[in-house]
Structure formats: C-alpha cells, structure tokens
Amino acid sequence: MDNHPMNWISNVVRPKIRGFLNRREVPENLWIKCPETGQLVFYKDVEANQFVIPGSNYHMRMSATARLKSMFDGETWFDVGVPAVPVDPLKFRDARRYTDRLKDARTKTGLTDAVKLGYGKLEGLPVVIGAQEFDFMGGSLGMAAGEAIIAGIETAIDKQTPFVLFVSSGGARMQEGILSLMQMPRTTVAVQRLREAKKPYIVVLTNPTTGGVTASYAMLGDVHLAEPGALIGFAGPRVIEQTIRERLPDGFQKAEYLKAHGMVDMVMHRHELKPTIARLCRLLTKQPAPEPPANLPAVASSDEPDEPVPPPEPVA
Amino acid sequence: MRSYLDFEKPVAELEAKIEELRALEKPDGAVEIGEEIGRLEAKADEALKGLYAALTPWNKTQVARHPQRPHCLDYVGGLIADFTPLAGDRKFGEDEAIVGGFGRFRGESVCVIGQEKGSSTESRIKRNFGMAMPEGYRKAVRLMELADRFEVPVLCLVDTAGAYPGIGAEERGQAEAIARSTAACLDLRVPNVSVVIGEGGSGGAIAIATANKVLMLEHAIYSVISPEGAASILWRDSGKAQEAATNMKITADDLLKLGVIDDIVREPVGGAHRDWAAVINATGDAIAKAFDELRELGPEAVRQHRRDKFLAIGRTLA
Numbered sequence: 366m367d368n369h370p371m372n373w374i375s376n377v378v379r380p381k382i383r384g385f386l387n388r389r390e391v392p393e394n395l396w397i398k399c400p401e402t403g404q405l406v407f408y409k410d411v412e413a414n415q416f417v418i419p420g421s422n423y424h425m426r427m428s429a430t431a432r433l434k435s436m437f438d439g440e441t442w443f444d445v446g447v448p449a450v451p452v453d454p455l456k457f458r459d460a461r462r463y464t465d466r467l468k469d470a471r472t473k474t475g476l477t478d479a480v481k482l483g484y485g486k487l488e489g490l491p492v493v494i495g496a497q498e499f500d501f502m503g504g505s506l507g508m509a510a511g512e513a514i515i516a517g518i519e520t521a522i523d524k525q526t527p528f529v530l531f532v533s534s535g536g537a538r539m540q541e542g543i544l545s546l547m548q549m550p551r552t553t554v555a556v557q558r559l560r561e562a563k564k565p566y567i568v569v570l571t572n573p574t575t576g577g578v579t580a581s582y583a584m585l586g587d588v589h590l591a592e593p594g595a596l597i598g599f600a601g602p603r604v605i606e607q608t609i610r611e612r613l614p615d616g617f618q619k620a621e622y623l624k625a626h627g628m629v630d631m632v633m634h635r636h637e638l639k640p641t642i643a644r645l646c647r648l649l650t651k652q653p654a655p656e657p658p659a660n661l662p663a664v665a666s667s668d669e670p671d672e673p674v675p676p677p678e679p680v681a
Numbered sequence: 682m683r684s685y686l687d688f689e690k691p692v693a694e695l696e697a698k699i700e701e702l703r704a705l706e707k708p709d710g711a712v713e714i715g716e717e718i719g720r721l722e723a724k725a726d727e728a729l730k731g732l733y734a735a736l737t738p739w740n741k742t743q744v745a746r747h748p749q750r751p752h753c754l755d756y757v758g759g760l761i762a763d764f765t766p767l768a769g770d771r772k773f774g775e776d777e778a779i780v781g782g783f784g785r786f787r788g789e790s791v792c793v794i795g796q797e798k799g800s801s802t803e804s805r806i807k808r809n810f811g812m813a814m815p816e817g818y819r820k821a822v823r824l825m826e827l828a829d830r831f832e833v834p835v836l837c838l839v840d841t842a843g844a845y846p847g848i849g850a851e852e853r854g855q856a857e858a859i860a861r862s863t864a865a866c867l868d869l870r871v872p873n874v875s876v877v878i879g880e881g882g883s884g885g886a887i888a889i890a891t892a893n894k895v896l897m898l899e900h901a902i903y904s905v906i907s908p909e910g911a912a913s914i915l916w917r918d919s920g921k922a923q924e925a926a927t928n929m930k931i932t933a934d935d936l937l938k939l940g941v942i943d944d945i946v947r948e949p950v951g952g953a954h955r956d957w958a959a960v961i962n963a964t965g966d967a968i969a970k971a972f973d974e975l976r977e978l979g980p981e982a983v984r985q986h987r988r989d990k991f992l993a994i995g996r997t998l999a
Contacts, residue, residue: 451998454939455930459915508995515992537883537905539915542929543941544998546883546905550891550991553864557988577905579856580844580884585864599856599884600846608846618851628854 399423415635424592424635426572428474429481429496432531436494436639442485445493447477447516450508455542463540470501478509479534482517484524488643488655493521496531499573506578507538511548514582518555518566527565527646532583535601536576549581556585565649567642570597570620570629588645589629590638591620597629686743688732692951695725729951736900738932739923742908744900745879749954751961752811753780753795753838756878759961760968761786761793769820773853776817778809778845779889781824786836787969792828794821794889795838798879811880812845815858818888822858822865825873832980834972835866835873837889842907844885859888866891867987870980874971876946876964877901877933878953893978893987894971895941897933898964899948903941904931940994944971 395408401423411418415435416425427435434440457463471477479501484493495517497504504510514530521528537545559566568586572595579599591597598618606613616622623629633641647654685693699721706714736744744750757764757780764784768775781794796813799805828835844855866873866889875892881903890903897903906914908926913919930936933945946967949956978986 450995454995454998455928457928459911459925459928460917511995539906539911539929542905543903543931543936544939544995546887547941547991547994549860549884549887550863550867551994553860553867553891554988554991557864557867577884580859580888581863582860584854584857584860598851599844599859600851605846605848605851609848611848613848617848626852626854628857 400425417635422593422634424572424594426499426533427635428500429476429498429531432496433481433483433494435635436487436529436642437483437485438487438489442483442494445482445484445516445520447480447482447509447513450512453540454508454544455540457540457542459540466502466540474498474501476501478507478513479504479538480510480513480517482513482520484520484526487529487639487646490643490646490652491524491526492529492646493517493524493526494529494531497533497578499533499535502538503536504532504534504578505536505538505545506534506548506552506576506581507541507545508548510538511545511551514548514552515555518559521564522559522562525562525564527567527650528559529567529569529642529646530582530586531569531571532574532578533571534574534576534578534583536578546577549577552582553585556582560587565646567645569638569642570623571595573597575599575601584628587649589631590641591623591629591632592635592638593620593632595620597623684748686740686747688736688740688743689729692725692729692732695721695728699725726950733900733950733952737923738902738926738929738935739908741900741932742902742922742926744952744954745898745902747952747954748800750879751953751957752800753797753840753878755957756838756876756961756964757784757793757795759958760965761791764793767820767824770816770823772816772819774814774816776809776814776820777807778811778813778841779817779821781820783828783833786972787965790831790833792824792833792835793838794824794835795878796841796885796889798840809845811841812843813841813885814845814847814850815853815855818844818855818858818862821862821889825862825865825869829869829871832871834871834975835869835892836968837866837873837875837892839875839877839881839886839890839903840879841882841885842880843882844888856884859884862888863891867991868984869987870984872972872975872978872983873987874968874975876968877903877942878964882907891987891991893975893983893990894943896944896946896964896967896971897936897942898946898953898960899933900952901933902926902931903933903936904929940997 396405399418399421402421416427453463482495566587568589570591574597620632624632761784766782780797796811797808798811799808873892874894875890877897908922911925912921936942949959953960
C-alpha cells in the first residue's frame with residue numbers, strides 16, 4: 366500500500382472518508398429487497414457490487430461518496446471546495462422551516478449540500494468528478510449545488526481536465542424560490558466556459574434526473590451516458606398524468622426511452638462506466654490508449670514522473 | 682364586459698352601480714344623477730387605488746393571469762412596426778405558443794420572441810395557453826442564432842405558466858430544448874432584453890428570460906414553480922397556494938431586491954388590463970431605456986456582461 370502511486374492523495378483524504386463511511390455503516394446482517402424482483406439480497410453483496418443487485422441487475426441509488434469511490438483510482442481523491450452561499454435567503458418555511466430541513470439533510474448525508482466534488486485520477490487520467498446526492502433533499506438544485514457545479518467546472522478548466530458529472534436530482538430547490546431557478550443559466554455559463562476551454566464534459570444520468578436540472582446542465586453534456594432504467598425527464602410522470610389525464614406508456618422517460626429518442630448516447634451497466642468514461646476522455650483529448658494490464662506494476666513504480674500534468678494540489 | 686377578480690369585489694359593486702345609473706340617465710340629463718355618477722366614480726377610483734396599492738403576492742398572481750391582461754401579441758402590435766413572424770424549428774414543427782419574428786422597435790430592427798397565451802377560446806387552444814413544446818424553444822434558438830448573425834438585438838416577452846408537460850414534449854426532449862434555449866440566450870453577441878409581462882413560469886420562462894436586462898411588470902410574477910405546484914409539493918395541500926405565493930417571493934419588488942431583475946415597469950391603477958395603451962407605452966419606454974444602456978457594449982462585451990450578471994446573482998446576498 367505504501368508504494369501506491371496515489372499515496373499522497375490517500376494521506377490527505379482518507380481519514381475524512383473513513384470517518385464518514387463508518388457513520389453510515391449498515392449492520393452486517395442486513396438484508397435488502399430488490400425493488401424490481403422482490404428478491405432478498407445481502408447488503409454487503411450489493412455494496413460490493415457497486416449497489417447493483419447481483420441477480421436482477423437493478424441499479425440502486427448510490428451515494429455521492431460511493432460514486433466518487435467507484436470512479437477514482439485507489440478510491441482516493443482531493444475534495445474540491447465550494448464557496449459558501451447565503452443560507453435560506455428567502456427565510457422560507459412550508460410545513461417545516463427550510464433551515465431545519467437543511468440541518469436534517471446534512472446529518473443524514475454528512476454533506477454540506479447536494480453536490481460533492483473530487484479531483485483525482487480516473488485510470489490514470491486527471492479528472493474532476495461531481496456527484497449529486499439524491500439523499501440530500503432529493504438532490505435538489507439550490508444556490509449551493511449551483512456553486513458546486515460551477516466550482517467543479519472552474520477547477521476542471523484550471524487543471525485542464527475533463528469534467529464528469531453524475532446527475533441525480535428531482536429538480537430545483539423550491540425553498541430557494543427564484544434563486545434556484547437562476548442556477549439554470551448560472552450553471553450553463555460554466556458549461557459554456559468549459560466548452561471554450563475545449564475540455565470534455567461527460568454527463569452520467571442516474572435515477573432520477575428531472576426538472577430544472579435536466580433542463581440545464583444535465584442535457585448540455587458533450588456525451589450523455591445513462592444507467593439502465595433511470596427515470597430522466599423534464600416534467601415528472603405524476604405531473605404529466607395529471608395534465609393529460611392518461612396513463613403513461615410503459616418505459617416512458619426511462620433511460621432506454623431517452624436513448625431511443627436521441628437524448629442519450631449510451632445506456633450502460635454501472636460496472637462499465639469507469640472504463641467507458643476513461644476511454645471517452647482519452648479519445649476526446651487525444652491521449653494514447655492505456656498500457657496493457659500486464660505492464661501495470663511497472664507503470665505504478667516507474668511511470669509516475671511522466672505524468673502529463675503536474676501533481677494536483679489540494680483545493681481550499 | 683370587464684371581468685373582476687375576487688378581491689376587486691368592492692370596486693365591481695361600485696362600477697355596477699355606476700352602470701345602472703348611466704342606464705337611467707336621459708340624454709337631456711338630470712343633473713343629480715350626473716353628480717351621483719361622478720361621486721361614485723371618484724369612490725370607485727379611490728377603492729381601486731387602495732386595493733392595488735396593497736396587493737398580496739397571491740392577488741398579483743391573479744392579476745398576472747387576468748384574462749383581459751394584454752398578452753405578447755398585444756405588445757407586438759403596440760410596439761413593433763413591420764412585424765414579420767417567422768415559423769418553425771426546421772426540425773420537427775411549428776409551435777404557436779411561441780411567437781417569433783423580426784420587426785422594428787422605435788425605428789430599429791429587432792428580433793422578437795415571446796409566449797402568447799391567446800385571448801379567446803379558439804386562440805388559447807391554438808397557442809396551447811402559452812405553454813410551449815420543444816419545437817417552440819428550438820424555434821427560439823433558431824431565431825436567436827439568426828439575430829446574432831445579422832447583429833440584430835433580441836427582445837423577449839415572457840408570459841407562460843411553464844413549458845408544456847406532455848408525452849410528445851418529453852419524447853422530443855423538452856428539457857434539452859429548454860437548456861439549449863437558455864444557452865442560446867447566453868451565447869448572444871447582441872444585446873437582449875426580456876420583459877416578464879405576465880407569468881414567468883419556471884424553466885419555460887428562463888429559456889427566453891436569460892437576458893442582459895430583465896424587466897418585469899409591476900404585477901407580473903416570476904417563480905421557480907407555480908404557487909399551486911409549490912403548495913401541493915411542499916405543503917401537500919393545493920389549498921395553500923396563497924401561502925406559497927407569499928413565501929416564494931415571486932413579485933417584482935421582491936425580485937428586484939434579490940437582484941434577479943433589473944427594473945420594474947409600473948402598471949396603471951387597477952392593473953395592465955384596465956389600460957392597455959398606458960402599460961404598453963410604459964413597457965416600450967422601459968425597453969428603449971434598457972437597450973440604450975447596452976448600446977455601447979461590443980459583441981464580446983455584451984456577452985460577457987450577461988454571463989457576469991448571472992454569475993453574480995445570489996453572490997452578494999446577505
């Protein structure tokens with residue numbers, strides 16, 4: 366482990382991740398039920414399988430942290446900081462106070478808001494990856510999440526890396542009213558800057574992606590990947606049913622349907638995402654294909670100085 | 682026949698009374714009735730002024746949706762000479778919920794894009810009540826690109842409950858169409874001004890409301906979701922729409938304070954529907970002022986101005 370090429374990152378980030386994971390640890394004997402087939406499976410097996418149910422291949426929701434772990438080499442990365450935003454600018458209260466909902470979401474997820482960012486290596490390529498946490502108020506897009514997307518893209522431009530974003534969101538954070546709507550043009554400005562910097566923007570649409578999020582940065586990727594069965598749309602199915610007073614066709618707004626209608630490039634198993642994203646990034650940035658796996662030990666020990674970019678530094 | 686909103690009842694009663702008296706009035710004129718009418722008119726004016734000085738956010742929602750409020754094409758008719766509508770997205774179809782074309786605003790060429798709600802049963806159906814399909818947003822993108830190429834400024838008139846939520850709309854990529862339209866606004870190298878003339882409903886509005894200058898009529902509303910939608914999602918009770926309207930901060934005054942809009946166009950007493958000519962002229966003056974303020978900016982500067990402006994939103998709030 367000490368010889369691991371990413372050790373310098375491990376040292377920085379690991380304690381934090383460890384602490385975070387321990388808090389969410391699920392008892393070992395816990396069984397869960399596949400939402401599709403009803404089959405009972407051992408939680409540990411599901412976790413070890415990147416939260417895909419082994420028998421049915423049902424893709425469960427994945428936390429933002431688990432997502433970053435599944436993507437970054439050695440499961441390590443630098444957290445990318447996000448500027449602070451005004452809290453509860455509208456002093457909003459519905460059935461509950463918005464500040465109370467925020468507090469709960471923070472306790473539940475261990476995150477400050479709905480987007481987590483990391484900077485590290487993906488099959489050796491430096492990348493910035495963002496992941497939206499659905500458990501944080503439905504992954505909703507408020508000022509903090511908007512700033513996080515912008516910060517992620519700015520970091521990618523700064524470090525000259527691709528930006529990969531795992532989207533999972535019910536849409537706008539209604540408790541922030543118009544200021545959440547403003548995140549649509551704001552994040553779009555960032556996407557345009559990334560384009561001008563000629564860095565790839567890969568969007569992975571996961572279950573579910575709807576509303577203002579779909580209608581802004583989630584649909585502006587250079588390449589759109591989607592996980593099987595993910596619900597992806599502008600209006601939610603319930604709203605559409607209420608509007609047209611008809612039952613919706615089977616498979617409507619599912620990832621496969623989006624692909625058939627030209628909105629998504631590939632629908633793929635979660636296990637395929639990492640190699641595919643790495644390949645796409647290499648192809649789009651004209652990087653050579655990776656060394657064959659047999660050479661890996663040699664790469665780990667001697668190729669480090671040949672890294673095309675200088676070692677990343679922690680982002681405050 | 683004027684239609685009244687529920688909170689306008691005191692005015693409705695006075696004005697009904699005035700109508701009754703007018704009917705009684707003979708051509709040779711009994712002086713007492715004339716005086717009585719004058720007295721009642723003054724009272725009705727006073728009542729109207731009082732009501733409109735203290736509109737709640739929910740009242741404004743009602744005024745913004747008033748069936749007799751001037752709509753997009755009424756502003757086009759009043760402000761744009763030589764208006765030449767263009768149609769179609771060149772990909773799938775023509776969406777009449779979004780009107781677009783070129784014309785002259787106070788002598789100068791302008792590209793006009795706006796949602797039209799319609800004003801009769803027939804036209805409302807034709808316009809799908811101002812709720813656009815992806816084709817509408819793709820037409821907007823097409824026109825913006827055209828305007829950009831010919832260096833013609835863009836004026837958008839925003840008035841929609843939201844983009845249409847339907848099977849066909851989803852099938853053809855409503856979300857993508859909205860995202861591209863917002864991006865097209867941000868990419869313009871010519872000045873653009875958007876005016877929220879009635880309802881600015883969510884993503885369907887922002888798709889054409891991402892402008893160097895965003896103006897809003899005094900009693901228009903602009904929000905991330907309709908008060909009814911927020912009530913049913915957040916309160917799980919659609920009866921809480923009034924509370925949602927208040928808490929969401931959807932009025933022009935609130936949005937000016939939040940730095941989301943740049944200017945408010947005052948409406949005549951009793952709302953835009955009481956005096957079309959006055960509100961359309963006032964809107965024209967505000968649009969002219971907004972374009973004037975952008976006149977000095979070159980193509981790159983005007984685009985940078987828009988980007989900086991949106992990036993700054995929210996960053997300076999306490």
